[in-house]
Amino acid sequence: MTVIYKIVPSPLWTEAVDKGVFEGAAIDLTDGYIHFSTxxxxxxxxxxxxxxxDNLLLVAVDADRLGDALRHEPSRGGALFPHxxxxxxxxxxxWTRPMPLGPDGSHILPDMA
Numbered sequence: 001m002t003v004i005y006k007i008v009p010s011p012l013w014t015e016a017v018d019k020g021v022f023e024g025a026a027i028d029l030t031d032g033y034i035h036f037s038t039x040x041x042x043x044x045x046x047x048x049x050x051x052x053x054d055n056l057l058l059v060a061v062d063a064d065r066l067g068d069a070l071r072h073e074p075s076r077g078g079a080l081f082p083h084x085x086x087x088x089x090x091x092x093x094x095w096t097r098p099m100p101l102g103p104d105g106s107h108i109l110p111d112m113a
Contacts, residue, residue, distance in 0.1 A: 002063040003094065003112075004036040004070075004082045007046060010055045013096065022059075022088040033071075036061065036082040039112055046099065046107040056099040058110055065092040 008016075008025065016022035027049075028034040037045040042058075050056060063070055063082060066089075072080040097110035 004038060004061050004063045005042055006036050006059040006061065007050055007099065008057050008059055010057050013057050020090060022090065034084040034088055036084065041079065041081065042109060050107065052105055054101050057096045058099050059096050060094040060112065061088065062092050062094055
């Protein structure tokens with residue numbers, strides 16, 4: 001199983017659970033796909049795009065359940081990032097965990113096992 005990750009503000013995730021599907025954050029809707037990161041890309045994604053933001057969740061997703069709508073495309077520095085062209089079905093979600101801010105203001109990544 002291949003696992004990819006999405007950082008989501010907690011209220012937005014609660015809304016998705018209520019709807020039964022995650023359609024993306026504002027940036028995802030603007031870009032036309034849902035941005036994900038691999039485990040190796042997470043720390044930089046959090047620092048670059050979510051610096052200082054509190055009340056975030058890390059959502060782990062089984063990439064194998066997303067089919068052809070998931071594409072790995074070049075982004076930061078040419079690295080391949082997972083992009084989902086469509087909504088995220090909640091049955092592909094493995095778990096969600098909080099991403100609190102540490103004393104230095106950076107996010108504390110949860111245990112991803």
